[in-house]
Amino acid sequence: MGKLRVCINGYGTIGKRVADAVKLQEDMVVEGVVKTRADYSCELIRERGYPLYAASKESLESFKKANVKVEGLAEDLFKKCDVVVDCTPEGIGAKYKPVYDSIGVKAIFQGGEKHELVEASFVAEVNYEKALNKRFIRVVSCNTTGLSRTIGYLDKSFGVRKVRATIIRRGADPSETKKGPINALVPNPAKFPSHHGPDVQTILPHLEVVTGAVVTPTTLMHVHVVNAELKSDASVEDVVKCFSRSKRIRLIDAAKGLDSTAAIIEYARDLGRKRGDLPEVAVWSDSISVIGREVFYMQAVHQESIVVPENIDAVRAVTGSVVEGGKSVMLTNQSLGLI
Amino acid sequence: MGKLRVCINGYGTIGKRVADAVKLQEDMVVEGVVKTRADYSCELIRERGYPLYAASKESLESFKKANVKVEGLAEDLFKKCDVVVDCTPEGIGAKYKPVYDSIGVKAIFQGGEKHELVEASFVAEVNYEKALNKRFIRVVSCNTTGLSRTIGYLDKSFGVRKVRATIIRRGADPSETKKGPINALVPNPAKFPSHHGPDVQTILPHLEVVTGAVVTPTTLMHVHVVNAELKSDASVEDVVKCFSRSKRIRLIDAAKGLDSTAAIIEYARDLGRKRGDLPEVAVWSDSISVIGREVFYMQAVHQESIVVPENIDAVRAVTGSVVEGGKSVMLTNQSLGLI
Numbered sequence: 001m002g003k004l005r006v007c008i009n010g011y012g013t014i015g016k017r018v019a020d021a022v023k024l025q026e027d028m029v030v031e032g033v034v035k036t037r038a039d040y041s042c043e044l045i046r047e048r049g050y051p052l053y054a055a056s057k058e059s060l061e062s063f064k065k066a067n068v069k070v071e072g073l074a075e076d077l078f079k080k081c082d083v084v085v086d087c088t089p090e091g092i093g094a095k096y097k098p099v100y101d102s103i104g105v106k107a108i109f110q111g112g113e114k115h116e117l118v119e120a121s122f123v124a125e126v127n128y129e130k131a132l133n134k135r136f137i138r139v140v141s142c143n144t145t146g147l148s149r150t151i152g153y154l155d156k157s158f159g160v161r162k163v164r165a166t167i168i169r170r171g172a173d174p175s176e177t178k179k180g181p182i183n184a185l186v187p188n189p190a191k192f193p194s195h196h197g198p199d200v201q202t203i204l205p206h207l208e209v210v211t212g213a214v215v216t217p218t219t220l221m222h223v224h225v226v227n228a229e230l231k232s233d234a235s236v237e238d239v240v241k242c243f244s245r246s247k248r249i250r251l252i253d254a255a256k257g258l259d260s261t262a263a264i265i266e267y268a269r270d271l272g273r274k275r276g277d278l279p280e281v282a283v284w285s286d287s288i289s290v291i292g293r294e295v296f297y298m299q300a301v302h303q304e305s306i307v308v309p310e311n312i313d314a315v316r317a318v319t320g321s322v323v324e325g326g327k328s329v330m331l332t333n334q335s336l337g338l339i
Numbered sequence: 340m341g342k343l344r345v346c347i348n349g350y351g352t353i354g355k356r357v358a359d360a361v362k363l364q365e366d367m368v369v370e371g372v373v374k375t376r377a378d379y380s381c382e383l384i385r386e387r388g389y390p391l392y393a394a395s396k397e398s399l400e401s402f403k404k405a406n407v408k409v410e411g412l413a414e415d416l417f418k419k420c421d422v423v424v425d426c427t428p429e430g431i432g433a434k435y436k437p438v439y440d441s442i443g444v445k446a447i448f449q450g451g452e453k454h455e456l457v458e459a460s461f462v463a464e465v466n467y468e469k470a471l472n473k474r475f476i477r478v479v480s481c482n483t484t485g486l487s488r489t490i491g492y493l494d495k496s497f498g499v500r501k502v503r504a505t506i507i508r509r510g511a512d513p514s515e516t517k518k519g520p521i522n523a524l525v526p527n528p529a530k531f532p533s534h535h536g537p538d539v540q541t542i543l544p545h546l547e548v549v550t551g552a553v554v555t556p557t558t559l560m561h562v563h564v565v566n567a568e569l570k571s572d573a574s575v576e577d578v579v580k581c582f583s584r585s586k587r588i589r590l591i592d593a594a595k596g597l598d599s600t601a602a603i604i605e606y607a608r609d610l611g612r613k614r615g616d617l618p619e620v621a622v623w624s625d626s627i628s629v630i631g632r633e634v635f636y637m638q639a640v641h642q643e644s645i646v647v648p649e650n651i652d653a654v655r656a657v658t659g660s661v662v663e664g665g666k667s668v669m670l671t672n673q674s675l676g677l678i
Contacts, residue, residue: 164503164566164635166505166507166564168505168507168524168553168555170524181557181599181601183556183557183558183559183601184557184559184599184600184601184602185507185509185555185557185559185560185561185562185599185600185639186598186599186600187562187593187598187599187623187626187637189593189625190593190594190598190623190625190626190637191625191626191628192626192628192630192635193628210566210630210633210635212564212626212635212637214507214562214564214637216507216524216555216556216557217522217555217556217557218520218522218523218524218555218556219522220522220523220524221524222524223524223526223553225505225551225553225564227503227549227566254526254528254529255529259525259526259529260520260523260524260525260526261523261524261525262520262522262523263523284526284529286528286529286530287526287529287530287531287551289530289531289532291531291549294549296503296531296549296551298526298529298551298553300524
């Protein structure tokens with residue numbers, strides 16, 4: 001079997017990371033990336049050797065004006081691929097689906113699209129097999145991915161009866177200068193549950209999950225304060241062991257200085273991670289507490305990168321090129337240098 | 340009975356507000372305020388007519404150097420008073436206690452001091468009677484006051500079995516320029532429970548309360564995401580009604596634009612509140628949700644002012660000048676223009 005031909009539609013926060021991650025896979029090739037507008041990243045795309053395609057005829061004009069060479073239109077690219085990783089902004093993926101459908105190319109959407117759009121929502125270590133050989137799946141959002149990873153492992157080990165989680169959101173990504181807040185805490189929304197609870201249920205449908213979310217003036221990571229009622233007894237050590245078995249959960253110690261989202265990102269930079277990314281969900285091991293059958297813990301989610309390895313695994317799942325989720329997770333982690 | 344002679348030891352964030360609040364009470368007089376150093380606030384103190392006293396002989400020197408007139412030393416003042424409201428920094432109150440004790444003046448400490456230092460910890464609408472005629476009591480911290488007010492009302496109305504709350508803290512007060520974080524979320528601590536849970540139990544000792552806290556780069560208010568398991572059934576309307584009975588809980592609607600801590604403080608400024616304060620705990624009525632016997636809600640706490648009315652009520656309680664808590668709360672609220 002030849003390499004999987006993958007293209008990336010959209011070259012924003014997720015798309016540019018997925019492209020770089022695909023390039024690192026021995027079983028995949030970046031067949032091309034689709035962009036709407038010419039900007040500084042076109043030169044990076046050229047340097048990295050990714051064939052560039054225009055999203056539409058109007059885009060084509062803007063590339064011509066900017067003197068940027070493109071290989072053709074998005075649809076030309078889609079026809080040459082096994083899988084499109086759709087990294088377009090929220091809601092745009094749904095508009096592209098009929099295009100993918102008529103061309104007959106498989107597609108992986110992001111968490112901005114609705115669960116109803118696809119055959120399965122996806123978190124590699126929780127439900128890889130659900131995505132096997134499907135045409136359309138969705139990698140869930142950063143917060144949902146982070147929650148599903150740890151709750152999924154708790155559920156596998158002890159059974160989970162109920163989850164209550166507070167999501168303390170970053171306000172914007174580091175390069176987003178038009179978003180706030182600058183000095184406020186913003187219930188997002190002032191309602192329970194926030195969309196995250198039901199979204200986790202697209203991955204773990206048998207669980208009761210209630211979430212509330214508040215936005216803060218930070219750019220680095222989200223923080224989750226999680227309470228899970230277990231079905232069986234577990235000690236703090238049992239929970240630590242349970243999380244240690246995951247290849248996408250990184251246990252960190254506040255006591256050793258990793259005591260904030262800023263310290264964690266500094267650590268990712270020290271590790272030499274590209275862009276200072278940390279695709280693992282970081283769980284503060286100091287925070288893991290057990291009271292009766294309830295476990296409490298805090299975790300941090302790097303919103304820009306946590307879904308990147310999931311997208312790589314998703315490519316293998318929908319093509320059926322790797323049948324066993326654990327094997328794909330291992331291949332992806334090795335290529336990206338995770339944990 | 341003459342007016343209660345009250346002095347305020349410490350003229351920081353809380354002390355200056357308590358002094359202004361005491362001045363507004365018909366049954367109290369500001370006998371004096373104690374300061375350690377001469378700074379811009381000495382002129383404000385003079386303009387407001389509060390007699391100024393030096394904390395120590397060293398302080399006296401600094402006032403002389405700055406050409407600021409003082410009436411004498413702190414101990415001279417304490418001897419003339421019925422009650423000292425101790426608004427000194429965390430831990431300093433404990434050092435003053437033997438002084439108050441030897442002089443025989445009653446004292447009200449703030450939440451930075453330990454529960455063990457005093458005869459009772461205090462939240463006016465929850466346990467006023469516990470402080471009646473005591474010599475030393477403590478007004479609990481801003482977060483504990485906010486939690487105790489709403490949980491106390493839920494407990495009175497429905498019985499509370501268990502509380503789980505996430506405290507999303509402001510990082511510093513608006514005028515504090517040396518504190519962070521600037522761009523990070525900081526578990527504070529990365530442990531359960533944070534001190535707030537046990538602190539609420541000094542007010543509501545029969546409840547199980549687990550809290551976790553995270554600091555954010557904001558200055559305006561704390562936000563609490565609260566989950567309470569009730570002992571009896573309650574609808575959302577029942578909970579709204581329950582909170583409405585409190586004179587220190589203000590129900591607000593995110594849907595009407597009060598959708599962040601910034602919007603709430605803007606509202607307090609629009610109300611013409613002195614310093615833009617909001618001593619009521621603000622509960623987002625939109626956020627009140629009931630799932631089974633669990634109620635979820637979000638509330639905001641103005642850390643600079645929430646304990647101010649409590650300190651006024653505490654003066655009446657320890658002197659026994661008003662025996663019924665509800666009456667003191669009414670007097671205080673009217674004088675401060677609350678709700």
